[in-house]
Amino acid sequence: xxxxxxxxxxxxxxxxxESVDRDRFDSLIVCLDEPGSLASEASDLGFEPIVLxxxxxxxxxxxxxxxxxxxxxxxxxxxxxxxxxxxVARAAAVTARVPVRIYYEAASDPxxxxxxxxxxxxxxxxxxxxxxxxxxxxxxxxAALRDGLRADPAKITVIPNGIAVPEPIDREERERLRxxxxxxxxxxxxxxxxxxxxxxxxxxxxxxxxxLLAAEGRPIRAAVVGDGSGRDELERLAAELGIVDRVxxxxxxxxxxxxxxxxxxxxxxxxxxxxxxxxxxxxAAGVPLVATAIPPNREAVEDxxxxxxxxxxxxxxxxxxxxxxxxxxELAACLGTAARVRVVERYSPEAQADATMRLYDELLxxxxxx
Numbered sequence: 249x250x251x252x253x254x255x256x257x258x259x260x261x262x263x264x265x266e267s268v269d270r271d272r273f274d275s276l277i278v279c280l281d282e283p284g285s286l287a288s289e290a291s292d293l294g295f296e297p298i299v300l301x302x303x304x305x306x307x308x309x310x311x312x313x314x315x316x317x318x319x320x321x322x323x324x325x326x327x328x329x330x331x332x333x334x335x336v337a338r339a340a341a342v343t344a345r346v347p348v349r350i351y352y353e354a355a356s357d358p359x360x361x362x363x364x365x366x367x368x369x370x371x372x373x374x375x376x377x378x379x380x381x382x383x384x385x386x387x388x389x390x391a392a393l394r395d396g397l398r399a400d401p402a403k404i405t406v407i408p409n410g411i412a413v414p415e416p417i418d419r420e421e422r423e424r425l426r427x428x429x430x431x432x433x434x435x436x437x438x439x440x441x442x443x444x445x446x447x448x449x450x451x452x453x454x455x456x457x458x459x460l461l462a463a464e465g466r467p468i469r470a471a472v473v474g475d476g477s478g479r480d481e482l483e484r485l486a487a488e489l490g491i492v493d494r495v496x497x498x499x500x501x502x503x504x505x506x507x508x509x510x511x512x513x514x515x516x517x518x519x520x521x522x523x524x525x526x527x528x529x530x531x532a533a534g535v536p537l538v539a540t541a542i543p544p545n546r547e548a549v550e551d552x553x554x555x556x557x558x559x560x561x562x563x564x565x566x567x568x569x570x571x572x573x574x575x576x577x578e579l580a581a582c583l584g585t586a587a588r589v590r591v592v593e594r595y596s597p598e599a600q601a602d603a604t605m606r607l608y609d610e611l612l613x614x615x616x617x618x
Contacts, residue, residue: 249329251279252286252297254474254500255443256525257329257354260385260409262286266293267410267601273608276321280310280333285500305332314340325608327352327383331359331368335375342378347615348608351375351399352383354522356392356544360447365396372397380611383604385409386523388543405607408547410600411528411591417509425510430496435469436574438513441504441526444476450517450540451482456563457515459489461571468494473507475500505529513538513573513580517558517566521545528595531555531587536580538569548595554587 252258265275276298277290283297290297298317302310318326318340326341327350328334334351341349359365382404384390390406393399417425431437438458442449451472458470472482472495479497486495501507504526508514514530514537521527521544528548530537537555539545551557556569573580 249277249279249333251281251284251299252277252290253284254286254502256409256522257352258284258286259525260354261329262289262293263410263597264600264604265290265295267597268605269601272605273325276317276323278314278317278337280336289502311336311339311343315343318344318346324348324612325350330354335368335371338375338378348380348611349378350381350383350607350611351379353389353393354385355520356386356388356522357448357520369397372399376400379403380615381405381607383407383607384522386544386547388547389522391543405603407600407603407607408595409523409525409528410597411525411532411595412597413532413588413592414505414509417506422510425507429469429471429498429507429510431469431510435467436512437469437471437510438515438570438574439471439473439507439511440515440517441473441508441529442516442518443474444472444478444482446478446481448518448520449478450519450561451478452485453517453561453563453566454515455482455485455489455491455495457566457570458494459491460563460567462491462494464571466571466574470495471498471507471511472496473498473501473504505533508533508535511535513570515539515566515570516545517560518542518545519560523547527555528591532591532595534584534588536573536584537587538566538573548590549587553583554590555583 277295278298280300280302283299287297300310300313323346325348326337326346328337329352338349382393382399384406390404393404394401426437440454461468486492508530514535516524516526516539518540523544527539540560541557549555558565558569
């Protein structure tokens with residue numbers, strides 16, 4: 249990883265490491281840059297991140313430092329998460345003669361920079377012969393690997409994210425969390441938990457939907473949970489829409505998944521996803537969900553069964569869907585229950601870990617075969 253910053257791929261990594269059988273696979277976390285704010289969570293799980301201390305994007309010495317680490321630790325499987333770390337990990341693995349080399353991708357649109365995308369594609373052509381497997385967390389990401397990077401389809405394995413169903417919070421804690429988000433008795437609380445990266449996430453459409461609901465005279469309160477480069481722009485938009493007094497910008501919260509249980513409706517509006525951990529967290533909590541009808545979300549959510557899906561960028565449609573769930577408690581409860589069941593049946597941490605370990609075993613056997 250670049251570092252354990254608050255993000256979907258980073259949380260997936262921790263989920264995998266927590267669930268994989270440690271008697272069979274002894275794991276290391278290696279960061280190219282700083283360990284990041286999730287390092288404490290890794291430490292709680294018993295993993296102390298190793299930081300290579302990359303000095304710049306052109307620090308090729310990081311490959312040699314990682315190769316020495318691989319050799320010293322007698323690593324059998326090198327799995328790089330996301331494009332640059334996967335490039336460094338596979339190059340180091342070849343140097344250190346690590347038997348199995350894997351590229352893990354969690355984004356269907358890994359970079360907004362066309363030059364960087366072309367560079368990634370060139371590097372991938374060089375590394376493809378030395379790559380044993382590509383792991384995607386959704387069919388949409390698998391398609392991006394296949395069509396964008398020209399990865400060999402036979403080497404691509406889809407392993408969806410796993411998420412544990414949380415213990416329900418009690419009434420007292422729910423009221424406390426709602427108060428932290430600025431909700432007063434009688435308010436209807438809607439929220440969006442996501443990093444404030446406006447290339448991928450669509451908080452502007454969420455705010456415009458909130459403004460439309462407020463214009464209807466609803467006692468609406470909104471929580472924007474997360475931080476990132478788009479915060480100033482979003483705060484300006486809230487002011488332009490006249491909803492500053494209705495929106496709470498919380499910044500990054502480690503308890504974002506728990507906050508979901510305090511919401512009347514959860515939303516995840518985005519331009520691009522890999523396979524949203526936030527969507528799964530809302531579903532696992534049984535909170536009625538409105539999400540953008542992009543391919544990864546359609547894999548997790550059947551419209552009208554596990555949540556409501558809306559056209560990307562369509563604030564009136566988002567407002568209508570949110571309003572429908574606020575008005576129809578029976579529908580909201582049915583969708584929330586069905587969503588929780590779907591997570592238990594399809595997206596458990598155990599299923600993710602089992603699929604990961606099966607892949608590791610198969611690759612190790614194949615490499616050991618004469």
